[in-house]
Amino acid sequence: VIVYCDNEAVCGAWLRGRSREKGVNSELQKLLxxxxxxxxxxxxxxxTSADNVADAASRGANPEMGRQGFSFIALPPPPHLDSYLVA
Known part of the structure; x- marks a missing residue:
């Protein structure tokens, strides 16, 4: 599965399988x-953020998205992922 990542620290943590950040390590220990x-x-x-078409949406600001014709559909997550989600 190809995953595109615009956060250098997160990319590095995925590749190494660990991070100096306790929170990131906790998530890796669950996900891996x-x-x-x-x-x-x-x-x-x-x-790069400049090349990431989802950057504005991921930051909660998407003035460009309307012009580019993006639309988002809220889908419920699969039940087996519930333990990884924060309400």
């Missing part, structure tokens, strides 16, 4: 075993 159990291999690729 799940990915391995599904036999998924992540190919993490760096993308």
């Amino acid at each position: 075993p799940e990915l391995w159990s599904w036999e998924l291999d992540l190919d993490v690729r760096r993308v």
